[in-house]
């Protein structure tokens with residue numbers, strides 16, 4: 001079993017990674033939690049595959065309730081949040097109990113935000129089930145819901161008590177969402193780890209990728225740990241994790257979260273901002289062609305769709321990396337070497 005400890009000034013917690021962990025997760029949780037109510041929040045797809053399995057783990061030792069929402073980004077909304085608050089209150093949950101986020105990034109983000117805010121904070125655990133959630137969203141404490149104006153506009157930093165990752169759960173993941181997660185894996189390679197990037201280019205097939213998935217998850221979570229420990233609140237280095245997201249979030253929102261998944265939109269964002277920065281002489285020549293090659297290999301889009309530019313600029317105006325009249329954008333010097341560039345708001349058009 002891999003264990004990665006996240007050490008923050010105010011809290012520490014562990015990420016456990018092991019094939020088959022789902023089969024004894026109840027025992028692991030029981031080591032630290034007794035006599036508690038547990039509310040498991042999930043979506044319909046994950047419930048279909050693993051609902052019974054997870055309930056089986058808790059039903060003898062805890063009073064447990066499963067709360068299920070519709071799958072997909074549209075569920076990361078204020079309406080779903082209110083539904084969750086009501087279900088949790090019907091269960092008479094208290095701050096002495098436990099909430100479990102059991103699903104992909106959508107479930108992790110909304111459950112984390114509900115846990116952060118209901119009764120001013122209830123402890124929660126992440127059991128991520130999609131690749132994206134296992135390598136990115138379950139770690140680091142960013143929790144949020146979307147508003148109609150944009151992504152993650154209402155949120156908080158609220159860390160889980162622990163993260164339990166079982167890569168075997170990825171076997172039932174739809175191929176589209178496997179690649180969706182690969183976009184964020186590629187992101188880590190771009191900003192921090194040329195070796196990871198190159199190995200992703202070299203895998204001959206999906207079988208080889210799956211053979212290495214536990215290590216890939218470990219590597220991505222380790223990079224995130226290093227960055228989050230230095231800059232938990234996203235005021236500096238953590239912004240690197242937002243590579244491709246300035247434009248990506250605008251693309252997702254422009255199509256009302258229906259046309260592109262988060263990872264697909266981030267792929268478009270990474271390619272297009274790098275194309276511009278390479279043209280401007282900021283990024284080493286050849287970088288964008290490597291990004292194109294890797295995105296094509298993992299069935300990810302890269303071309304910017306024909307969108308209304310002024311609408312995009314308006315959405316980007318709400319990006320959380322903005323500070324007053326300045327924006328922070330994430331660019332690459334080359335593969336494996338990301339940096340943050342401070343630009344004037346009016347200059348953003350040059351980069352997107």
Ligand SMILES: NC(=O)c1ccc[n+]([C@@H]2O[C@H](COP(=O)([O-])OP(=O)(O)OC[C@H]3O[C@@H](n4cnc5c(N)ncnc54)[C@H](O)[C@@H]3O)[C@@H](O)[C@H]2O)c1
Nearest residue numbers: 045071072104105106129130132136137142169172173262
């Ligand atoms: N908090 C963060 O740091 C952070 C980081 C990256 C992304 N995010 C957020 O994460 C979200 C995207 O996450 P996602 O890609 O996991 O989307 P998702 O939660 O919608 O999951 C993708 C799909 O896979 C299904 N699924 C999940 N696990 C499965 C399994 N094991 N077997 C079968 N089906 C399964 C889900 O039902 C869903 O249909 C976005 O909202 C994004 O903004 C947050």
Ligand SMILES: O=C(O)C(=O)C[C@@H](O)[C@H](O)[C@H](O)COP(=O)(O)O
Nearest residue numbers: 136140142151152238241242245320
């Ligand atoms: O953990 C981070 O920091 C990230 O930026 C990770 C991103 O992959 C993720 O999509 C995050 O939710 C984006 O955050 P936001 O601050 O741009 O809303």
Ligand SMILES: [Zn+2]
Nearest residue numbers: 184245262266
């Ligand atoms: Zn992301």
